[in-house]
Amino acid sequence: YDFHVVEVGELIRDVAEQWDDRQHSFIRMQLPEQPVYVHADADKLRQVLHNLISNAIKYAPDSKVTDLRLQVQGSAAFIHVQDYGLGIPDDAKPHMFTKFYRVDNTDRRKIGGTGLGLAIVKEIVEAHGGTVRFESELGKGSTFIVTLPCMAL
Numbered sequence: 001y002d003f004h005v006v007e008v009g010e011l012i013r014d015v016a017e018q019w020d021d022r023q024h025s026f027i028r029m030q031l032p033e034q035p036v037y038v039h040a041d042a043d044k045l046r047q048v049l050h051n052l053i054s055n056a057i058k059y060a061p062d063s064k065v066t067d068l069r070l071q072v073q074g075s076a077a078f079i080h081v082q083d084y085g086l087g088i089p090d091d092a093k094p095h096m097f098t099k100f101y102r103v104d105n106t107d108r109r110k111i112g113g114t115g116l117g118l119a120i121v122k123e124i125v126e127a128h129g130g131t132v133r134f135e136s137e138l139g140k141g142s143t144f145i146v147t148l149p150c151m152a153l
């Protein structure tokens with residue numbers, strides 16, 4: 001890891017722009033007015049956002065919208081990636097960050113992947129001293145929440 005001071009809002013805008021170009025998807029962004037600085041490896045953090053946005057779009061075949069939110073509370077930055085897609089079955093929830101785990105059901109049989117995206121997200125976020133968790137309801141959608149320690153201004 002190559003840690004530097006990174007402005008998260010700019011990084012989010014950057015990654016979101018790449019997705020909007022590529023997909024028939026629409027990313028709604030909600031960023032704070034002030035900059036949010038974290039100690040991070042920018043490329044790794046881009047990978048985290050990329051994997052989460054990729055899932056949000058891929059597992060929401062009937063919804064075009066992904067919501068990206070950045071918030072600061074005290075010395076923590078919260079990044080929310082919310083979709084309105086398939087959601088995650090309760091029995092799959094304990095396994096989501098396990099390498100090569102993929103949810104097996106008829107809804108998503110045709111959606112390709114290796115089952116590594118979220119395991120990589122967790123590894124990178126934890127290497128930054130952060131955490132990742134999610135909330136999801138089957139048939140309604142999912143929200144992945146990354147928390148990172150941020151620098152006080």
Ligand code: ATP
Nearest residue numbers: 055056059087102103113114115116117118119142
């Ligand atoms: P890849 O390595 O290409 O990311 P993947 O998307 O299958 O492959 P993960 O990103 O680790 O692997 O996700 C694991 C499984 O969790 C997926 O197969 C999918 O079923 C489920 N999943 C992940 N994100 C979402 C989401 N936003 N909504 C619904 N299901 C999800």
Ligand code: MG
Nearest residue numbers: 055113117118
């Ligand atoms: Mg994935």
